[in-house]
Structure formats: C-alpha cells, structure tokens
Amino acid sequence: MQVILNWIVFFLVYFFLQFFLYRFFKLNINKPSYILLIIFISLILGFYFHSIEMLMNLIIINLMIISFYIIMLGIINKGNSLVIIDLISNKKLNQKKKLKSFFLKGPSAKSIERRLKINIESNFIKLHKKNFFINEKAKKIIFIYQAIKKIYRLKSDA
C-alpha cells in the first residue's frame, strides 16, 4: 500500500507541476524534446546506479511521462469525435444539418489547417512555393504506421 501511495504522490506532484506551468506560464513541458532528455538522463542514471530497483523506478517514471504526453495531446487538440459528442449532449444539437453547420462554424473547421501547421512546426513537412513536401523523418513515421496498419488490417481515413 505504501508503494502505491508513494507513486500516487509522485503522479500528483508531476501533474500539478505540469498544471501550474501550463496554466500560469503557458509552458508545456510535455514536448518530445523534454521527454527524450528525461529518457537520456534516465539511461545515464540506470547505468550509473546499476540497481534493478532503480531501473524499475526509472521505467515507471518514463512511461508515466510518455502516457501523460499522450493525454496532454488530447487535451490541447480535442478530437473531432468528442466535439460532435459535446454538441449532441451539451448543446442538444440532434438535427444532423444543424449539427454539421455548428461543427463547421466551430474551431473544428480549422482542425485540418491546424494539423498542417503542427506538421510544419514539427518539421514533418516543408512548404516550398505554396507546395508541400514531406521530410525524411515523416517518411519513416509513415512507413511504421503503414506497417502497423497492414499487420493489423486496419482501415484509415486516407
């Protein structure tokens, strides 16, 4: 029980640190670069301490940070399905036509442009004379996702 309590306290401290930095300073520590830095530090500590208990704690911390990063992505960019559910349940918009017009008037209408911008900022694509080109890094990501899709026979949007 003590172990679980210790970890709960650790999660809460990490959550409130994140909350405090984001809410008051708009500083998002959940960035791939920060996560890679934490993983790198953990690897050094893991090698340095040579203890299995330490290694276990480092793996817990790292995976918790990665999971929190995924949750934060969902908070910052609310999924379009959730937007539709929000409109149906909270705004009581049941008529499909009305629902669609509200969806297209809301921030979700800009979600494709926003994701294009994120792709440019993340260096996945580059814009050259108003035309988009893909970077090598993104090609590898597409290759991985295509492999997962093929292996598990998943159907996607594109």
Place this chain on the structure above:
Amino acid sequence: MHSFKIYIIFSPFISILFSGALFLFFQSISKRKYFLNLIISFILTIFLTIFLIYKFNFYLDANQTFYIIFIYLCNAFIFMNLVQACVSSIQLTLLKIIYLKPGISKKEILKKYNSNNLFEQRIRRLKSAGIIYENKSSVYLKNNKILLILNFFLILKKMFNIKD
C-alpha cells in the same frame, strides 16, 4: 534470484507483445470492430498477468507487483493510441496525402480532405462504434459511457485553461 528480477523488468513488455499477438489473432479470425478486439486482448492479458502475480506472489514484493501492473497499463495505453492514430489521426492522414503526392498545394489537400469529409467520417465511425444512432436525419447518443471521457477532457481543458 537475479535472473528472476530481470524477468520482472521485462515481463510487462512481454505482456504487451502477447497482447499485440492476441490482437493480431482476433483481427484475423473475427469480424468484430478492431477496437473491441483490442480491448478484449488487453483484458485477457491483464487477467493472465494477475493470475501469474497471484501464482508467484511469494517471490514478489509490493513494488514489483505495482511495477508489473502499472507498466503493462502504460504500455497498453501507448499501444492503443498507436493503433488509434493509424486509423483516425488527421496529422498522419495529411502526411500520407503529401507523401503520395509530393508538391501538393493546400487547396488540393483541402479538396481531398476537408472539415466536411471529416464530419461525415466521424459520424460514420461514431455510428459504427455504437456510440450514436441516426433516426430521421437526427442523431442521438446511444452509449452514455462516452460522456465520461468527454467530461474528463472538458474538466482538464478547463483546469489547464485551454480555449478552443
């Protein structure tokens, strides 16, 4: 004893590989929705993990038990998001469109993939997942469990002061 501890370190990762294999098996034999297959594979693996923890309870301390369960849950969450991203990520869809047609303009992208398509796709997916249903050009919530996820994100959004 040392090799047993090393096995403990790797066990949640072996469990997620097992989950992945189960998911693959279900995908190839069953015509159920992929998400249901994924959840079933996770549940079966967590039961197996709990059974093994119970069986080896004598050799495991509280920290190790917590490690095995927590790391498996984190791995499952990451794996679920990876699979989910393959299916519905807008960012990945855009990358794929640009990959298939290098030098494409924004206008052409928006012609292929726009908010209108997005709305229709999401409605279709919500309907096939049994979350909403359509009746005489109106849509209604069928499954209220989704409101838990919605409220979780809405509360966090409010807490973090994130505006749409």
